[in-house]
Amino acid sequence: MFKRTAITGVAITIMLLLLLARLAYVQLMPGISVSMAGKAARENLKRQAVIQRQRSLVLDSGRGDFVDRFGQPITGESYRALALFPVSREARKRGGKIKQLAEMLGVAPGVLEQTWSRMTTAELWREGDSKEPFRLSPKQAEDISKLGMDGILVVPYRSRYRSDVEAKHWIGFIGEHPEWLLKTETAAIQEGRRRLDDQVGGSGLEKSLDSIIHGVGKSFVSYFMDGLNNPLHGLSTRFHEPGNPYYPLRVVTTIDLELQNKLEMYADREGLAKGAIVVLDAANGDIVAMVSRPKLNPGKFTTSDGSEWENQALKAVPPGSIYKLVTAAAALEYGKADQDEVFTCSGHYGKYGLSCWKHGGHGVLTLRKGIAQSCNIVFATIAERLSGRQLEQMAGMLGMTGQSGWHADESFGPFAKPLRLLEEEENGRVFAGEGADITDGGILAQSGIGQRDVRLSPLAAANLIVTLLAEGRVMEPRLVSSIQYANGQTMVKLPRHHHHAASGRRLSPSTAHVLLQGMKEVVSEGTGSRIKNGTWHLAGKTGTAEATLGGRNIVHQWFAGYGPVESPRYAVSVLASNRAPNSPHQATVLFRGVMDLAAEHEAGRRNGPQ
Template identity: 50%
Template sequence: MSVARRRGRQRRIFVVLLGMSLGLAGVLLRLAWLQLSPAETVGAGAAHLLSESVAQRERELVLDSGRGDFFDREGLALTGETYEALAVFPLQAKSRLAGGAADMDKLAAALHVPPERLRVWMQSLKEPAFWHREGARIPLKLSKGQLAAIRGLRMNGVRVLPYRSRYPDAFKPMHVLGYVSQHPELLRRDYGERLKERTMKLSDQTGGAGLERSLDRLLQGTGPTTVSYFTDGADKPMHGLEWRLTRSENPYYPVRVKTTLDRAIQDKLERYVDAQGLREGAVVVLDARSADIVAMISRPQLPDGSAAADPERYVNHAVRAATPGSVFKLVTEAAALEAHVTNEGETFRCNGDYGRYGLHCWARGGHGDLTLQDALAGSCNVVFATLAERMDARTLAVTAEKLGIGEQVGWASGSAFAPLKKPLRLLPEEEGGLVFESFPAVRDGGQMAQTGIGQRDVRISPLQAANLVVTLLNGGIVQEPRLVSDIRYANGQLLAKLPRQTLPSRYGRISRDTADTILAGMEAVVDRGTGQSIRDGIWSVAGKSGTAQVSLNGREKLNQWFVGYGPIRSPRYAVAVLSENRALHTSNQAAKLFRGVMDILAEPDDSQGKNE
């Protein structure tokens, strides 16, 4: 080999070795950079790439949110129903039919829809979904015949799966339980840490009102039950990997919340008030001995999951304070008796005109001579304005507080509720109401007269009004109406017991004699007074009517009330009915509803008296 050829060969070998050395140096530099660069950057990128890869292959559908359920006092479910529904996952049209085109027609026939409509719906899916009837808020509950027809089909990405509905179609949404919805702002406020940890998403649902709101942290549970369907990047099924079920194995969740509600009574009263045309207002039924909430109805009806333009539909009128009118005369009489500015034997004179402040009695020409009991029975404005003017504002306000008026009365833990590690109020929307917006700097006779007949600043809720009756029946002892009796883990183990509680006033309580005098007057209301129209019924009842003048959008309206109890000899229930914003010169709808409610409660097949 010549010297020239040998030198050329050596140069080529040198170039190759140099290139290899430079390549190896580049690899070493790259490895060094990866070692020295921040680990979080690499990890985040890797996680992102992994999630993108999985997202191309996995479609997830929630079968059960894992949320805890509510039960009535007898253990009957108020929420939660599991049934078979049709689930469909997005796929290419040509990948859908494993058994032939006829299967699509058979599926459409089983669902009672045109095949083309079903085909278009399937092709429009971007995410997995359950089949709904048009306009329905929850997936279609498949019948036995539909199940038999569908299970014989061979269609990829189509399967019958168990679906758990939070609010079954058979139950109307109830303000007392509240609702769940997607509410990112509430999630950010309540679950900031879980959002950071990615154990919750802003798209998750949370309690928006009622018990769903107050007990949300316990109801959330440990996660949903989901089913995943695997496809490739072209939305074709990955055979052998298609389905995967994921669920929590925690034996303690979801929790079971036992309420004091009676589902049978609640359902009957819901149907009754709708049949009677209650458009705006509330009905509250309390156990006469314990003040436990047996039923609570609010109208307008709570939306069933669809968006409602009218915010009033979300308001629980049973716990919203409203002008009470003559119902407040029960408080005025109690204050006058406690202050010894009147007694049962006093006689009054009503000629229909109070003589000042432009105040008149509703009875044209007046009631004439009448006793204190006659005045309550006939709801005489002149007598109760007179009694109010004999007192000062503080005297009336103190008695109201003794009776649980002017403050929230629903069950609250006071101190931290152990499972939540913070105080618990079962009905967070409850308004405390008021007697005076502010105490007058100098005595104001007109203010006292109008307050004494339940006008001016006075506001109470139907819950407070019903509880006022329970307080009178129990000799002046104010109790906190309870809505939940206990909370248990999924395995039945007790998580928390919510005991009955009293709500003592710093001023003590009214005397039993005062309470008995007022109860006798309430009997007279129905026997010979403003409640005579509801005297006939299954039970003998006692109560007090009320009509308050209010303004709605600049127009004068009426709040119509009736509160009372029954049966008289052995009271079982205290009831408050409010019909709001009624037209002038209309009969008292609340009184009529009260009689109907009492007759329903008196029916022999209800579950009265069985609460613990």
């Protein structure tokens, strides 16, 4: 009994000592006299209460923005917006100015009052179902500010998406993803450098560059209210920003935004429902434009499978006759055929159920003419002469296997991990499994004409053209050239990369020249002759791949080529996916239109102000 009582007494003594220490702290705080201790304590409690009633609203995420190769902004736009805070009904009604505010916003007073009364947190005024805050005109901003109403503020808001630029698949989208942050940014969260409610990249460059473009902090406005949601006018409002002169960052892309926008409008005007257009600089492989359809609508996704934000330029699908260029290259390099060898096409191969697309066949033709006429019989024949290993090695030499886009296998600069700019690019391939040991003639013949398990992305197809123009030297297409600080200084450069085949071999210039000549004849007298009349003299290769979708037969229509022939400026690939069999070859028509727009664009730049 004595022991328990003694322990209880000690506990009580400790509690009293802690209480006395707390009282002493309150009374003897630095800079406050004993006589003022009571008042200071009350003020301290008041300050704590005010902090608890603080309402904050993010105005700028601090995320880095993207610009095109000429410095034109692609993301990020600042404008004035209206912030509403959840003040009491009395505060909202004070002065009787809701009707005036509603008129300025172009809504009914009842709608404004009902929306405002439901708010439990600070919000930016939005019109209807819009995901973006309402953009105030200069006059609206001035008139609303003059109202002097409680609970509203005209604030500077930084929108991620610009009103004059459509969303781009290669830029991607952002959103909240706390689970991903917990998994990948644990240390940054623990150190306070990241928050679980941060916006993170969900696709495209927003995702691949998220680790550095997320910024160093948000800018926000704070509004203070008491326990009854009445504004504390003495404290007014406070604006907070990181204040770091080096941020936000600026990502300089290789894109020509003006040309990109022209091609997007053209694709929509011509009814490209699903597919892609890729335009590369013929001299170095940089991505100049990359269009994907269907359109990307950030914040308005209607499916959960990710199909709406898929970049079709990076999706690998059967290439059809585009792949005959790879097969021809293998036959020439491995001595299985020469460009003047004569073949006879009767329209039927005689085995594997293969036939030529031309009823009655092409008759007698050389390998080079086989490229121009896209003869299935010629390429099935030479494919059977090759081994699976040779087909795969040639695809690797041309950058047709794996991913083709720019990447760094080791950390560099500000990147703590290896970097792949185009994370979503799907691997190109020849065979579904191990192809080195394949000897089955049917598999080889079907693969040689770009069917069966062969897969290729529009980006890789355009890069194949760059490789042939460079006499076998394979580039890794860049989408970003550098990342800059806010003051214009360079943070890091992303230099151009060459792709090196696993075999260590490179296509010979002579073979490249044969293929380029065959592509010229495709347009001058072959399957692409319908587009030979235009602004530029062009060369390229058509392709049509058969596939099934949901139990129905479809075709993927392709065209890959370059222009102008005399002095190549652009390498272009076009894919029109999921088309009906025997429908007009949309990709060929689109290719001609893309090149005409590019020619017009180039002429405009030369003649425009310098």
